Amino acid sequence: MSTSTFSRTPHGGPSRTGPSPAAGSPAPAGRRKRRRRSRPVLNAIAVLAALVWVFPVYWMVNTALVPTSELFTLTPRFVPFPTSFEHFSGVLRDEKFWSALRMSAIVALVVVVLAVLFGFLAAVAVSRFRFRGRGALIMLVILVQMLPAEALFISQFRMLDDWNLLSSVPGLSLLCLGGIVPFTVWLLRGFIDGVPVELEEAAMVDGCSRVGAFFRVTLPLLGPGLVTSSVFAFLHTWNEYNLALIVMTKTDHATLPLWLRSFSSETSATDWGGVMAGSTLIAVPVIALFLSVHSRMGSGLVAGAVKG
Amino acid sequence: MTTDPGLTPAVPAARRRHRRTQLTPYLLVAPVFVAVIVALGYPLVRQIVMSFQEFGLRQQFGQAPEWVGLDNYRTVLSDPAMLRVLLRSIVFCLVCVVLTMVAGTALAVLMTVVSRWARLALQVALLFVWAMPVMVTVTVWQWLFDSRYGVVNWLLSHLGFTGMEGHAWTADPMGLFTVAALIVVWMSVPLVAFMSYAGLSQVPAEVMEAASLDGASAWRRFRSVMLPLALPVIMIVGLLQIVWDLRVFTQIYVLQQNGGSTDDTNLLGTAIYRLGIGQGDYGMASALATVVLILTLLLTWKYISTLVNQQKEAAAR
Secondary structure (H helix, E strand, O other): OOOOOOOOOOOOOOOOOOOOHHHOOOOOHHHHHHHHOOHHHHHHHHHHHHHHHHHHHHHHHHHHHOOHHHHOOOOOOOOOOOOOOHHHHHHHHOHHHHHHHHHHHHHHHHHHHHHHHHHHHHHHHHHHOOOOOHHHHHHHHHHHHHOOHHHOHHHHHHHHHHOOOOOOHHHHHHHHHHHHHHHHHHHHHHHHHOOOHHHHHHHHHOOOOHHHHHHHHHHHHOHHHHHHHHHHHHHHHHHOOHHHHHHOOOHHHOOHHHHHHHHHHOOOOOOHHHHHHHHHHHHHHHHHHHHHHHHHHOOHHHOOOOOO | OOOOHHHOOHHHHHHHHHHHHHHHHHHHHHHHHHHHHHHHHHHHHHHHHHOOEEOOHHHHOOOOOEEOOOHHHHHHHHOHHHHHHHHHHHHHHHHHHHHHHHHHHHHHHHHHHOOHHHHHHHHHHHHHHHHOOHHHHHHHHHHHOOOOOOHHHHHHHHOOOHHHOOOOHHHOHHHHHHHHHHHHHHHHHHHHHHHHHHHHOOOOHHHHHHHHHOOOOHHHHHHHHHHHHHHHHHHHHHHHHHHHHHOOOHHHHHHHOOOOOOOOOOOHHHHHHHHHHHOOOHHHHHHHHHHHHHHHHHHHHHHHHHHHHHHHHHHHO
């Protein structure tokens, strides 16, 4: 099923491509010989770049594990030994963290379920039916990706205000859903296109109805697609800051990013250990999920874009 | 009426069956359509309407909004402060995009030439960065650039820049934009690197081999064969970066909160936010937002039309 692609996706968030390590260009013999001399240098540069890029992530975890007494010294501590979990336990004792976690989890759950359900239905229509307005729908999906969220939030705020949906789960879920569902359609459409219609037709020849064939043949093959699009909908909602800032005006309805913001600015001298522990707790599930989907995506993102 | 009366009953039945099969796709599409219309379409229309109205604090307390035609646009586009914001955003965007594209494609090229283990190390590092939530990223960078205990100031002062000890980065506009640009570049590079790498590694091995047999040097092969073939992908990523960087919000908004004057550091995103949510001047904010929208569409028009044409071709097939 890894043949499914979502080529040329015009999406904002973490659109994935997974060039597997094996996809590297196989070098002709002559080139390989010449290249060998410079290779150690290039390897060293690559490792250096990797370290530079990963350093802030490492620094977050490191700071979260260094005891407070060691943290605010004029020489930074580069390794978290001795290790202390005081920052983590401090965050976990914070009532507001738990309420923000609940809020984020509920909104994410609502958005994931609705986005995947709605997106799946629409993807089936686009992929398996020919109907009038199909082209317009695809164009709509592309256009929506281009719409700058920052250019809309004023009227989105006014709209939710009118409907008394500010600081509510339905309000935030609605806006997040609108933002991610076009991408879900796009992604799932690629996965459904990847399952040959002939498989369904074979089942219909064997006596299945059209719907039955779809559910018995195609749906079981769509597992990876459904998982992937769920993960993206989750990431999109879990990471959302701008919309949450606009919509969740009451502080006791904060989501995790809003909680982190207030947590780091509520005192004049920031408790960086605690803030980094909170950041780590928010980021770890996302990084884990992201790495898990990455291996699933294959290198379909730009498949065919070069060869035409 | 030349129609054979015996045939007429059959026609409505066929049409009915036809209509039923035609209804299914529309029903399947309906939920997505409704969600997008309610969450994005309606606010978009409303925003355009609001941009032609005087819609301030008084209107929030029930007074009917007054139609003012293009006044909001005229005010926004003739306000020197707004023009500075516009200019600043464009410069900031270009700097970020150029840095991101250079670093991203450089890393992509690096991935094609290094050993397998080094490539894997680089890819894992980039994936970690890519997955980080925006808010967490900004917070971590604030800590890196903390004036007193931040590791950046420590490093700089140990490298001999003695003036950097205790330097408050976000206090002046230049420092704030530097930190914001570093954050934007740092978090955008993984996407660019991975997509460019995917583009580069799609160049067929035979083509490279042919160039090699014709005596092209490694640099020549890269410049004249690999790069042109991967260019479409790189261009698309670059265009997306322009669109995204033009409307950076979170980075600036957060950094502004422990820094100096917001007037000197606003970009389009934060300017709209402060006009609308902050000052309650929805009419003006909507006009500015619409300007941003038009700017985005102008920038991406060619890309969108290419995509739409591809879709049409695919549909026709």
